[in-house]
Amino acid sequence: MKSLKETYDAMIAAGSLQADPAQEAVLPEFDRIREALLTPVKKGLFRKAPEPPKGLYLWGGVGRGKSMLMDLFVEHLDGIPARRVHFHAFMQEIHSAMHEARKTGVDDAIAPVAADVAASVRLLAFDEMQITDITDAMIVGRLFQALFAAGVVVVTTSNRPPDALYKDGLNRNLFVPFIELIKERMVVHELASPTDYRQDRLAGSQVYFTPVNAHSRDAMDAVWNDLAGGAGEPLILRVKGRDVEIPHYRNGMARARFHALCGAALGPADYLALADAVRVLLLDDIPQLGRTNFNEAKRFVTLIDALYEARVRLICSAAAAPEMLYLEGEGTFEFERTASRLREMQAEGWGVQP
Numbered sequence: 001m002k003s004l005k006e007t008y009d010a011m012i013a014a015g016s017l018q019a020d021p022a023q024e025a026v027l028p029e030f031d032r033i034r035e036a037l038l039t040p041v042k043k044g045l046f047r048k049a050p051e052p053p054k055g056l057y058l059w060g061g062v063g064r065g066k067s068m069l070m071d072l073f074v075e076h077l078d079g080i081p082a083r084r085v086h087f088h089a090f091m092q093e094i095h096s097a098m099h100e101a102r103k104t105g106v107d108d109a110i111a112p113v114a115a116d117v118a119a120s121v122r123l124l125a126f127d128e129m130q131i132t133d134i135t136d137a138m139i140v141g142r143l144f145q146a147l148f149a150a151g152v153v154v155v156t157t158s159n160r161p162p163d164a165l166y167k168d169g170l171n172r173n174l175f176v177p178f179i180e181l182i183k184e185r186m187v188v189h190e191l192a193s194p195t196d197y198r199q200d201r202l203a204g205s206q207v208y209f210t211p212v213n214a215h216s217r218d219a220m221d222a223v224w225n226d227l228a229g230g231a232g233e234p235l236i237l238r239v240k241g242r243d244v245e246i247p248h249y250r251n252g253m254a255r256a257r258f259h260a261l262c263g264a265a266l267g268p269a270d271y272l273a274l275a276d277a278v279r280v281l282l283l284d285d286i287p288q289l290g291r292t293n294f295n296e297a298k299r300f301v302t303l304i305d306a307l308y309e310a311r312v313r314l315i316c317s318a319a320a321a322p323e324m325l326y327l328e329g330e331g332t333f334e335f336e337r338t339a340s341r342l343r344e345m346q347a348e349g350w351g352v353q354p
Helices: 004-014 021-038 066-075 087-102 110-120 134-149 176-185 197-202 214-228 258-262 268-277 291-310 332-344
Strands: 055-059 082-086 123-127 153-158 186-190 233-239 242-250 253-257 280-286 313-318
Touching: 004 021, 004 066, 021 055, 021 066, 021 153, 021 186, 055 066, 066 082, 066 123, 066 153, 082 087, 087 110, 087 123, 087 134, 087 233, 110 134, 134 153, 134 176, 176 186, 214 242, 214 253, 214 280, 214 313, 233 268, 242 268, 253 258, 258 280, 258 291, 268 291, 291 332
Parallel strands: 055 153, 055 186, 082 123, 123 153, 253 280, 280 313
Antiparallel strands: 233 242, 242 253
């Protein structure tokens, strides 16, 4: 059985990866977990089951390779029952399962839901753990306690250290025990690579395609396939008790058409939640804006403000250059700031986290 380090070295030799000491430093943690889970459990009437290995909480800046390493780990689990899922999507499933459990009259809906999850996997691999919703914050501690008690091992990536999860959130004191649980049951490892590989891949590349036609759509598809490496899956954001669906999400990158984000009845809270959840957004088919689609234009301005303040990398296709998108009707003067921001967001290196 090849170690993850041997697989990583082979990929470097083949030219599909670039050697990175910070990435290499975390590989023994993945191998530790895999070896423990692959070790046969000796059974006996009076033999106590061994303690499961500690999981891994891998955090660091965007574009450092956290998701790539986790995917590599999951791909080499040699038959260990595991599931790799985005944390937001998993929590949405938990909410739905708890809703169904309550219909049966149970007093504690978390217990049967956690039992069902534990019965199906030995390892859960979460991408992008972050807590922005108070409902999630109140559930996650008891849920993970039940999963850990059932022997489920958790591996997760995050852009934040554990102590920064749900920072400044409502009733955060009730969430702090979950942070301590993470530190107790998972090895916390910072991936402190100096290289942002995502920015490197975008360096010198076009990120604003105009006009909207077959060529620009093909170009957007090529960017998505290069950066995301797959079709992705829907991302469900819970905002003030509502669900906001982003059609395509993978490894911190999201993709949606203009109409899905600006044609729907979304507001500042929705766009702030999106900006907090993703690091790169591909926005397709921005139309010509004006008095005929004034409401959509207003939402677009709000969306760009949220992305700009969060320094989310924007890649888009549009009907015209930023200065030519909004030429008539109420709001043309105010749109000048949006056009300026769209220009600034095209600059090479824009969006690099301070």
